[in-house]
Amino acid sequence: MAADRATILSWLADLSAAIVTDADDLSDVSARIATAPDLEAAAFASEVLSLMRIIAESADEPDDFDKLAQGLSVAGDTADAVSIMLGMGLAIAGSRIEWPSRPSARRVRSRVSVAGDTASSAIDKLGGDGADLYAWSTSVTAIACRLISDIAANAAPIIKVSTGVSMPSTVLAYQLYGDATRAAGLVDIANSATPLVMPTLFDALAS
Known part of the structure; x- marks a missing residue:
C-alpha cells in the first residue's frame, strides 16, 4: 500500500501557508505541489522531502516549530512517510530557531531526537532500499541535536x-x-x- 499523495501534499500546502513567509519561496512550493501528483514514486519521495526542507528552513519562531511538530494523524505507509519528513523537518527547524531559554531548547532537542528515532524506524521498513536514506536521516538528527545543545548552552536560564x-x-x-x-x-x-x-x-x- 503506497502513501496517500493527496494527503501528504495537502499537509505540505497547509504548512507552507502557515510557515513560509517569503513570497517567492511560497510561490515555488505551491507550483511544485501542484505538479507533484504526476511524479514517479522515487521522484515524488525526493520532491516532498525537498518541499519539507524549504518549509523547515522558513521556520524562524518557536511557534513555527510547534506548527510543524503537530504532524498529521494518519496510518500505514502515509504515517511512515510523514514520520520521515518530520524527522528531517524538525531537525532543520529546531536548529535554526533562537530558543529563548535553556529549558525550551532542551525540550526541542528531545522532540527532535524522538522524531529522528521515529523516522529511523519508518525507514527500517524499506530494507536495503532505505540504507542511504537511513544514514542521511540519522546524521541530520545527530547534527541538529548538537546544534540545539549549543543553543541551550548559550541560552538564558x-x-x-x-x-x-x-x-x-x-x-x-x-x-x-x-x-x-x-x-x-x-x-x-x-x-x-x-x-x-x-x-x-x-x-x-x-x-
Missing part, C-alpha cells in the same frame, strides 16, 4: 519571579531587564492570560 502584587508586563520587563519592549516575551514564558495583569509568581528569563 529560567528563574522564579515573585512580585507580591500583580503588575503590567511592561512594568515588569523594565524592572527585570531595563527594557519594556521585552514584555511580550515575558508574557509568553510566564503563560500569563493577559499582559496587563501578570501573575504574582511566574517564570522568567534570568537575563
